[in-house]
Amino acid sequence: MEQGESDARGASRRAQGPSERQRLIAEQVLSEGSASAADLAERFGVSLMTIHRDLDELERQGVVRKFRGGVTAQPSGVFESNVAYRRKSMRAEKDAVAERAVRLIEPGMAVMLDDSTTTLALAARLSEVTPLTVVTNFLEGLNLLAQFRGIRLMALGGDYDAMHDSFLGVSCVEAIESLSVDLCFVSTSAVSAGYAFHQEQHIVSVKRAMLASAARNVLLLDHTKLGRTALHRVAPLAEFERVIVDAGASPEALRDLDEHKVAYDVATL
Numbered sequence: 001m002e003q004g005e006s007d008a009r010g011a012s013r014r015a016q017g018p019s020e021r022q023r024l025i026a027e028q029v030l031s032e033g034s035a036s037a038a039d040l041a042e043r044f045g046v047s048l049m050t051i052h053r054d055l056d057e058l059e060r061q062g063v064v065r066k067f068r069g070g071v072t073a074q075p076s077g078v079f080e081s082n083v084a085y086r087r088k089s090m091r092a093e094k095d096a097v098a099e100r101a102v103r104l105i106e107p108g109m110a111v112m113l114d115d116s117t118t119t120l121a122l123a124a125r126l127s128e129v130t131p132l133t134v135v136t137n138f139l140e141g142l143n144l145l146a147q148f149r150g151i152r153l154m155a156l157g158g159d160y161d162a163m164h165d166s167f168l169g170v171s172c173v174e175a176i177e178s179l180s181v182d183l184c185f186v187s188t189s190a191v192s193a194g195y196a197f198h199q200e201q202h203i204v205s206v207k208r209a210m211l212a213s214a215a216r217n218v219l220l221l222d223h224t225k226l227g228r229t230a231l232h233r234v235a236p237l238a239e240f241e242r243v244i245v246d247a248g249a250s251p252e253a254l255r256d257l258d259e260h261k262v263a264y265d266v267a268t269l
Contacts, residue, residue, distance in 0.1 A: 018053075018054060021044055021046070021054060022057055022058055025040060025054055025055070025058065026058055028043075029071055030063070030073050031088070033073055034070060034071065035071055036069055037069060037070055037071065038069070040055075055071050059071075061162070061163075062162060062163030086117040087117050087120075090222040090224060092269055093269065094117065094118045094222055094246075095121050096246045096247070096267040097118060097121070097221065097222065097244050097267045098122040098124070098125055098220070099267060100244050101218060101220055101244050102122060102126070107129055107130060109132055109181075109183055110132075110133040110134075110135065110179075110180075110181040111132055111133070111134050111135070111181060111182065111185070112136065112176075112179070112184040112210050112213065112214060113134065113135070113136040113184075113185050113186075114136070114137070114138070114184075114186040114210055115137055115141070115165070115166030115203075115206075116188075117187075118187040118220045119185050119186065120138065120140060120141055120144070123136070123138075123141045124144060127149070127150070127151070130148065130149065131152070132150065132151050132152070133151075133153075133154065133181075134152070134153055135176075135179060135181060136154075136155070136156065137166045137167045137168065137172055137206065138165065138166045139160075139165045139166060140165050142155050155167075156172050156175045157171060157172060157175060158170075158171045158172030158173075158175070159171070159172070168206055169202065172206055172209075173209045176206070176210055177212070177213065179213050180214075180215070181213055182214070182215050183214060183215070183216050183217075183218065184211060184216070185218050186207050186210060186211065186218075187225075188207070189225060189230045190228035191221060191225050191228070192226070192228060192229050192256065193229075195234070195235070195236055196219060196234040196235055196236075196240075197229050197233055197234060199231050199232070201232055204232045204233075204234050207235075208234060211235055211239055217239055217240045217241060218241055218242055218244060219237070219240045219242075219243045219244070220243075221245045221246075222246050222248070223245055223246050223248035223250070226249055226253035226257075227250075227252070227256065237257070237260060237262045238261075238262075240263075242264055242265060243257065243262055243264040245264060245265075245266060245267065246266070246268075246269060247267065247269055248269075249266060254266070
């Protein structure tokens with residue numbers, strides 16, 4: 001066993017109480033993507049029954065999902081991953097997409113951003129093109145944008161969803177429907193066969209309302225989203241002025257966009 005791994009296991013075993021152990025379990029799974037219950041039991045020096053109770057609680061909180069013999073933070077066609085996991089994944093690719101997307105924004109515009117971590121990378125660059133009005137339902141985006149001068153910030157309220165760190169629900173949709181913006185940037189979990197998809201219906205309703213509220217829509221994606229499907233269709237790609245994807249996109253995935261006459265930009269890393 002490597003010294004670093006030994007030290008980490010020692011620190012894990014010294015964790016006191018279920019809350020601290022669950023926090024450390026969550027950190028490990030969010031960092032590594034998945035873990036087996038047996039490995040977690042050994043790492044934390046507790047029984048399998050105790051680990052399963054911890055995993056049940058973390059699943060209840062929406063941090064992870066259990067499967068036979070283990071737990072994962074990775075997305076599936078039915079479940080989206082926790083925002084903490086999504087923040088850590090594909091950072092360079094999201095930054096490249098955001099660098100390309102910010103060129104579409106001009107001072108004086110009203111811009112709407114969804115609760116994706118890809119648009120969060122774009123939000124970090126909006127101080128370059130002020131003055132702007134920015135509308136979002138993403139709490140982390142609101143906290144970030146509140147630090148920038150020259151941005152009139154509008155928060156979309158609703159029911160707070162801890163897994164997505166955003167505001168959703170009927171009141172959020174109604175707030176969106178009362179607005180009209182110049183540009184809307186969204187991301188989705190999957191794109192294929194001329195459609196954008198997402199796993200969760202309550203997210204889909206908010207994204208659809210955002211698209212309907214904007215004069216122009218742009219879809220931001222890292223290449224892992226291409227060639228995949230999820231449970232719900234969000235919108236046909238024809239509703240987007242363009243799709244921006246990073247240079248990791250395969251020729252097959254780009255050919256699929258070409259076949260469906262989708263305008264797209266490839267952002268270099």
